[in-house]
Amino acid sequence: GAGVSQSPSNKVTEKGKDVELRCDPISGHTALYWYRQRLGQGLEFLIYFQGNSAPDKSGLPSDRFSAERTGESVSTLTIQRTQQEDSAVYLCASRPTASYEQYFGPGTRLTVT
């Protein structure tokens, strides 16, 4: 079946602009995660959605970052007033209820100029 998809695959934006990144999880997966991966670095947890529970936002680096999820479907990660240090690949992952395994999307490469 279809895996996790993300759009856009690449985004170049000017410093100070807002960006929206989209994640389409695997159908039926109740959990959805966002991670940030800077060049040559590890995966940094940002936010986690599980069903209708309040999201775990403990990884968001500043109040310029926010995310929403509609039910158990699409999620959007919004970065306001982008800074050059926001340049990274943003990865989304989803997970079914009965499993720990996370399935990753291809990521969105964000470049802030």
Added chain:
Amino acid sequence: GENVEQHPSTLSVQEGDSAVIKCTYSDSASNYFPWYKQELGKRPQLIIDIRSNVGEKKDQRIAVTLNKTAKHFSLHITETQPEDSAVYFCAAASYNTDKLIFGTGTRLQVFP
């Protein structure tokens, strides 16, 4: 909060040799330990995982061992092949937080 340390950051081996990557975690409540492989420019993919109720798990050329007392776990790759070259990430999660905390990654290079 949970912290996961991973060593080494880079590892070079000759084809056919074994490779070992080690991780330590801080949260004693952690009970799930996956390993992900990320090839250049691609998404991370799960290669093996272990739960806290077992000490070792093997899948063909890869194996993972867990020492809960010492709070460390390791990935072992035997008979390495050039296609094993990638960045490997360990991670830890606990049932009460439900989120993965990743190590910083190990870049493995297998030379033919």
